Amino acid sequence: MNCAFQTPPRLCAGDRVAVAAPSSPFDREAFDRGLSVLAARYRVSIDDGIYDAERFFAGPDSERLRILQEALDDDSIRAIFCARGGYGAMRLLPGIRWPSAPKVLVGFSDITALHLACQQHGWKSLHGPVVTQLGRLDGSTAEALFDALENPHGRIVLRGERGTDGRAAGPVIGGNLSVLTRLLGTPFLPNLRGAILFIEDVGERPYRLDRMMAHLELCGVLDAVSGVALGALTDCDDQRFRGEDVVMDFVRAHALPCVKSLPVGHGLENMPVPLGCRAQLDGAAGTLTFEESGVSG
Secondary structure: OOOOOEOOEOOOOOOEEEEEOOOOOOOHHHHHHHHHHHHOOOEEEEOHHHHOOEOOEOOOHHHHHHHHHHHHHOOOOOEEEEOOOOOOHHHHHHHOOOOOOOOEEEEOHHHHHHHHHHHHHOEOEEEOOOHHHHOOOOHHHHHHHHHHHHOOOOOOEEEOEEEEOOEEEEEEEEEEHHHHHHOOOOOOOOOOOOOEEEEEEEOOOHHHHHHHHHHHHHOOHHHHOOEEEEEEEEOOOOOOOOHHHHHHHHHHHOOOOEEEOOOOOOOOOOOOEEEOOEEEEEOOOOEEEEOOOOOEO
C-alpha cells in the first residue's frame, strides 16, 4: 500500500475540542468522569443534543450527524472526541461531508466505522478511549493519549506478546472486528492491501469470531494485508474455546506475522493507536513500532 494519509495538525493544551455522540446513549456518571480528564487539558465544547436518546442511539440519526458535522466544519475545533461506542456510527456514514483539511477524531469500538471512513477519505485518525472509558483508565493512558495528540515527533511503540514470527510494514488500519466486517462491500472501507490489520473486540463468542474471520478470509482481506496486530479480545472466551486461539488459527493459516495481546481495546488498558500511520510489526519481539506520528507540527 503506497497511499499516504493526510496528517491532522497537533493539539496544544488549552485548544478547543468537541465531544460528539455518534453511536449509543451513555452513562452520565462515567461520561462526567471522563469529561473532567479532558476539561483539565482542553476547552471542551458540548452540544446539549449529545445527551439525547432514541431507541439504542444517542438521539436520531439527523441530530447525531448534525453535531458531528458541525464539529468537523468548525475551524476552531481542533479535535473530536466521541462520548461512547455501542452502535450507530455506521448509519451516519452516507451523510458525512468531509472537509478538505483533516482534524483528529478520537474513539474506538463502534467508532471504528468513522475511523475506516476517515482512512477511506485519506485521513489519519486516533484509535483511543471514548470519554466514558477515559475516566476509569489509569493516568498513564491519559498521558499517552495527550502525547499522541500533541507531540508530532513522538514515536509510539506498543508492546504485546509473540503471536507468529515474521515482520510486516505498512499503515495500521482497523479497529473493532465486528464493525470492520460490517463495512466489507461498502464504499466506506479503505484499501487494506499491504496494511497491518489491527483488530480488537468485546463480548463475541468464539464461534462468532470464527465467522467474522472467515468473512475476512472469503473477501480476500487476509491475503491482502501484510500482518495482524491483535489487541484485547475482552470476554470473548467460553467454557471450551478461547477467542484468541480462533483468531490465531486464521493468522497461521495465512502465514501472517502477528503481535497479540496488545494493550488496546475494551479491557483495563486502551493505549492510543494512530490509524493510517506506517508501522513496523515484529511478531517474534511482540512489538508494533510506529514510524510516523498521527499529528503534524
